Amino acid sequence: MTRSGISRDAARGVVAAMAMTGMRRMTTALGLVGRPPPERILPTRREETVELAHWLFGAAAGATYGALVRPSSKSRWAGPVYGIAIWAVFEMAVAPLLAPDQPQGRSITSRLAIAGDHVLYGAIVAGGEAA
Numbered sequence: 862m863t864r865s866g867i868s869r870d871a872a873r874g875v876v877a878a879m880a881m882t883g884m885r886r887m888t889t890a891l892g893l894v895g896r897p898p899p900e901r902i903l904p905t906r907r908e909e910t911v912e913l914a915h916w917l918f919g920a921a922a923g924a925t926y927g928a929l930v931r932p933s934s935k936s937r938w939a940g941p942v943y944g945i946a947i948w949a950v951f952e953m954a955v956a957p958l959l960a961p962d963q964p965q966g967r968s969i970t971s972r973l974a975i976a977g978d979h980v981l982y983g984a985i986v987a988g989g990e991a992a
Contacts, residue, residue, distance in 0.1 A: 867924050870986070874923015877985035878916045881978040888974040895971060898951065901960055922947055923986045930987075940987025944979035 888894045899911045906914075930939050967975075 866927055870927030871920040871924040873986050873988055874919040874921065874926070875916050877923060877982040878919025880985055881919070881982050882912065882915065884978040884981055885975075888978070893970050893974040895967070898956060898975065901956070919982070922982075926983075926986045937987075940983035940985070941980040942983065943986065944981070944983025945976060947982070948976060948979040 885894065885897050889897060899915050926940070926943050930943070
């Protein structure tokens with residue numbers, strides 16, 4: 862993978878994280894999601910710090926997607942599946958480590974809304990490069 866390829870994939874990850882933020886603000890405002898996961902993990906941080914951390918994670922995950930998924934093997938579902946995989950790993954492994962005192966139980970509606978914004982993330986990271 863070239864530096865320009867890594868930079869492109871990281872930039873897609875940042876844009877995708879920004880899109881997730883927009884979607885999350887909407888689902889939160891509609892009452893579908895209570896306190897979003899980044900805010901549960903970094904509760905004492907300023908909103909700007911939480912958002913910057915989310916974008917940096919988005920960049921790293923975007924670059925990782927580019928490194929893991931060969932262009933010849935990309936399908937239209939590779940990105941959305943990748944987005945759901947990120948969410949699943951976060952829910953099952955990362956969140957309990959970073960915020961063990963936080964309740965893990967959320968409504969089905971909340972889980973579906975969060976899964977939906979991760980599908981959006983993956984679709985943007987994939988960049989529509991279906992094989």
